[in-house]
Amino acid sequence: MGSDPATGPIRSTPSDLAPDAPVAAVWRGDLIESLHYGRYVFCDAQGEKGDSLGDPEGYVYLRSSAKPFQALPLVFSGAADAFGLTGEELAVACASHSAEPRNLAAVRSILRKAGLSESDLQNGAHPPRHTLTAARLARNGEKPRPIHGNCSGKHAGMLAVCVYARWEPAGYRDPEGPLQKLIRRTIAKLCGIEPEAIRTAGDGCGVPVFALPLQNLALGFARLAAGGAEDFPEDLLEAVMRVRDAMCAHPFMIAGTGRFDTRLMEETDLVAKSGAEGVFAAGSAEGWGFALKISDGASRAVTPATVAALEKGGVWVSDQTEVGAVKDLHGKVVGKVTPLIQTNP
């Protein structure tokens, strides 16, 4: 396994295959049909590791779990105050939203306040995750637009920073532009890693995506939940607290109806954000963070694995049985998805 002394192992060759651990089983009848591996780690705000499974040092692309960090410049740049953004609007800037009407209204409001419009969004288009909204679009013969993309709030927030800072808004996605370099430094600060140790590639929506050791993602969420760290400058401390408070006050804005992120934040005091390819991160005001990666990237394993791991961390989440049911096309239950992480006796 390739290894950087400062940052731990990096999966960059096919031989970097440290085996992860079984975290969820997909049953059909009385046999396991498919099996998901994964790894997770708990970490406090000082970087002390707690319970973990699999390799906590291996790199992981944060995907949308980075969105709360990516939204910090919106606050500490002064843009959020200058444009009078509300808590709901700050929250949707951290979202992988379902494109429900309230989500879209908040994204449009950010754009309007910054003097922009839907046509400035460069996040690409995909059908709304909310099935009723998707069906309505199809019925009206409308194609999905970038605003319906789950990342449109993040992109609206990035655009607003550029408008306020007088950086060319059309260049907001440029990995070498001032905004994306600022975001990279911000993520490094939150996650306790050198900016040079962060690896980047392209995310689905066309902005840079960041990779770092799983334990550093957990550390970042511990600090997000705790409201920062001692060595953070004043403006960053305030931004961390405001982003955290906005997410916790408006969990619907972070995802949408029936989504796990939203339900988890409604039920608990955690701040949480999922990412594509089976990534999940959460933080508690009690001073710890949690990060999980499903090795094969399957989203269906995230909820059962996270619920079981959080229970070990002392957070009880209500029954997810319905979510874990495998049904046939007639609606009959023919199987289930169950966690394989052993919870405390």
Added chain:
Amino acid sequence: MGSDPATGPIRSTPSDLAPDAPVAAVWRGDLIESLHYGRYVFCDAQGEKGDSLGDPEGYVYLRSSAKPFQALPLVFSGAADAFGLTGEELAVACASHSAEPRNLAAVRSILRKAGLSESDLQNGAHPPRHTLTAARLARNGEKPRPIHGNCSGKHAGMLAVCVYARWEPAGYRDPEGPLQKLIRRTIAKLCGIEPEAIRTAGDGCGVPVFALPLQNLALGFARLAAGGAEDFPEDLLEAVMRVRDAMCAHPFMIAGTGRFDTRLMEETDLVAKSGAEGVFAAGSAEGWGFALKISDGASRAVTPATVAALEKGGVWVSDQTEVGAVKDLHGKVVGKVTPLIQTNP
């Protein structure tokens, strides 16, 4: 691991977790983002195992890879001849089709020849896999119907057997009814296993689904490709040859535009059929069969793993690079899916 002396290990408890082997990597930039495990085995028509990876004895639900076997009663019952079914219609009875117009025409023709209609189909509805057909339905405000389901050809074939045999057609899905019991015995015969050793559950379309050791699926496809086995009765031998010939003559009917099953059968002399949850099986007239299971059920790993494994078996399939590209919403290539199975030097 639970083990039946006659049939090998069965994954029926969470501790039955024999580790499979890495078979495909999903790259983003220059890091592996996600990883797929799996297992495969080659087997000749006498049951002699060849090259394999992971556990060839572990049970696997055949899912749609069983469709060629499930179509055999349509021929040996006499129904196919009585109703004058064509090769294309026999092929679509073995299909997981994309609901393209030619697929649907063949399914409707089976139903019409058997004196039935679309309303007799009990396979449940899901949107057509063919995006243009799906978009056309949505534009017309039509909901997907069972005929658009990928299994509608299989269900039409099952209905036709019942009509011909004077079994109640409406009961064709009953696991204890005459048709499903006949299908189970047929699969046992092809795959060289006792009917009692086959495990069953519910498939996505509401008919019984069959589980047996992976090596027995490979044996079944070796015999399908070879046209049967010495101890098969005359009518079964003829049915095996006619189903194989129909599949190989009409690969478009088995899947559809751009689909791997279709392309593989167009390019090679193999008879092949994929199944849900990462199952794939193929057989060669040279006298061998191949079966693969992606442990986590991911379909994106099936093509790269199968292409690499088949190359070890001496079958060269043309470049699948385009299929393996990971693109962002702007169409830019940001990663790739690559096999981790080492091919011959």
